[in-house]
Amino acid sequence: MPACAVIVLAAGQGTRMRSSLPKVLHKVGARAMIDWTLAAAQSFGADRRIVVVGPHAPQVRAHLERAERPPEIAVQAQPLGTGHAVLAAREALSDFEGDVVVLYGDTPLIRPETLQAMAAVRAVHGGVVVLGFRAENPAGYGRLIEDEQGRIARIVEERDADAEEKAVNLCNSGVFLADAKLLMQLLSMVRADNAKKEYYLTDIVGLGRSAGFATRYVGCPETEVLGVNSRLELSQAEAVFQNRARTEAMLAGVTMIDPNTVYFSYDTAIEADVVIEPHVFFGPGVSVAAGAHIKAHCHLEGATVGPGAQLGPFARLRPGADLRAHVKIGNFVEVKNAVFHEKAQASHLTYVGDAEVGARANLGCGTITCNYDGFDKHHTVIGEDAFIGSDTALVAPVRIGAGAITGAGSVITKDVEPDALVVSRSPQKSVPGWAKAFRERKKAERAGRGKP
Numbered sequence: 001m002p003a004c005a006v007i008v009l010a011a012g013q014g015t016r017m018r019s020s021l022p023k024v025l026h027k028v029g030a031r032a033m034i035d036w037t038l039a040a041a042q043s044f045g046a047d048r049r050i051v052v053v054g055p056h057a058p059q060v061r062a063h064l065e066r067a068e069r070p071p072e073i074a075v076q077a078q079p080l081g082t083g084h085a086v087l088a089a090r091e092a093l094s095d096f097e098g099d100v101v102v103l104y105g106d107t108p109l110i111r112p113e114t115l116q117a118m119a120a121v122r123a124v125h126g127g128v129v130v131l132g133f134r135a136e137n138p139a140g141y142g143r144l145i146e147d148e149q150g151r152i153a154r155i156v157e158e159r160d161a162d163a164e165e166k167a168v169n170l171c172n173s174g175v176f177l178a179d180a181k182l183l184m185q186l187l188s189m190v191r192a193d194n195a196k197k198e199y200y201l202t203d204i205v206g207l208g209r210s211a212g213f214a215t216r217y218v219g220c221p222e223t224e225v226l227g228v229n230s231r232l233e234l235s236q237a238e239a240v241f242q243n244r245a246r247t248e249a250m251l252a253g254v255t256m257i258d259p260n261t262v263y264f265s266y267d268t269a270i271e272a273d274v275v276i277e278p279h280v281f282f283g284p285g286v287s288v289a290a291g292a293h294i295k296a297h298c299h300l301e302g303a304t305v306g307p308g309a310q311l312g313p314f315a316r317l318r319p320g321a322d323l324r325a326h327v328k329i330g331n332f333v334e335v336k337n338a339v340f341h342e343k344a345q346a347s348h349l350t351y352v353g354d355a356e357v358g359a360r361a362n363l364g365c366g367t368i369t370c371n372y373d374g375f376d377k378h379h380t381v382i383g384e385d386a387f388i389g390s391d392t393a394l395v396a397p398v399r400i401g402a403g404a405i406t407g408a409g410s411v412i413t414k415d416v417e418p419d420a421l422v423v424s425r426s427p428q429k430s431v432p433g434w435a436k437a438f439r440e441r442k443k444a445e446r447a448g449r450g451k452p
């Protein structure tokens, strides 16, 4: 394969989003659209990745600079069209020899396999390869006009199309593949003589063909190249991603009773033989090991669920929750930045934050780690086999020794030694007959006021 550079266009205004956030930073599957495209470029094996940004969106640049593997950035001073935008990367590629793929920052669901298919066609025919799709409703897209041999004669934008061209449902995805030098040469010939008075990238096809180069297309499903221009289309892209993630999970051995109510993030990792009940949300950074059972209505983010663990119904795992093998976390339990070692459990109505819970420890109903004093977070350590009585408040920093028991309702402020019983509650007082006497006095008062 020749060396390959990917140019991602992200300098459009994105006005149809009606947002203060630049369009390409809106998320699909909890990942910014621009990051999806860059990830696809990476898996495709791009040697260079250049994002074309506008001067009006410093947030996009800041976002890209923070990335683990920051791409190169080129600035398009004015949004004069997609062809003009690609030219903004010309200088960066001035001594680059190889192929260029053009992707749009608002088309997040493109798969590296599809780019591979385009490269295969270019390897045989050379010239320019376009990624096309058959649209159910082609309105708004550029149309690929085929010749008798099934090659692409030219691309016509919706606004510039006549009735016959508008009837064509073979559309332009916006993804192009061509030799770098050829691409830049064709782009320098593009004129803004169209309805929008813009420099269209799409014109390189007609120009390339006139110059005698092959102009082929590769087809892909419409859902893969859905271009996001509005919030409505953002939700449609999200739906495509969710369906893809659900399908992949089920094919990999995950059982879902109602997959349409389970939501994934781009990096959710679930092993085989996990059962997921309805209405479960996976935020970013979650992995679930084989045999775990996630009951209905759970919310997880930044969490690890170990093999055979049981979660929910109605449990919440926040970042840093780390459940080891066969841990049990029940209803209305919230875990944040805390490790539960093997077979530890908290079955009901509990908050565990900034803590380490030893193997087989049992946290009774209503256990609370009081981890925050309004300024700092403090740590709680619960030893192996400890038994925390119901409604225990553990005021951190505090350590409960292995095998210790805390009495129900206790407020624990000092460390507890292993195997001890600790109780902190005011002594119970009993007054014989008081309740009966109280009731009789109240009834007599009521009768005195003439009420039954």
Ligand code: UD1
Pocket: 009, 010, 011, 012, 013, 052, 076, 078, 079, 080, 081, 082, 083, 084, 085, 104, 105, 106, 140, 141, 142, 143, 157, 171, 172, 173, 174, 199, 200, 201, 202, 226, 227, 229
């Ligand atoms: C474009 C294509 C159309 C195709 C459709 C697929 C052109 C002329 N039209 O139309 O054939 O069917 O995408 O979704 O190419 N951008 C810049 N600078 C600019 C203009 C745009 O960087 O000056 C970027 C945008 O940020 C966006 C991408 O290019 O990521 C596409 O621009 P957009 O205005 O959305 O093009 P469409 O009208 O959707």
Ligand code: CA
Pocket: 106, 227, 228, 229
């Ligand atoms: Ca678009």
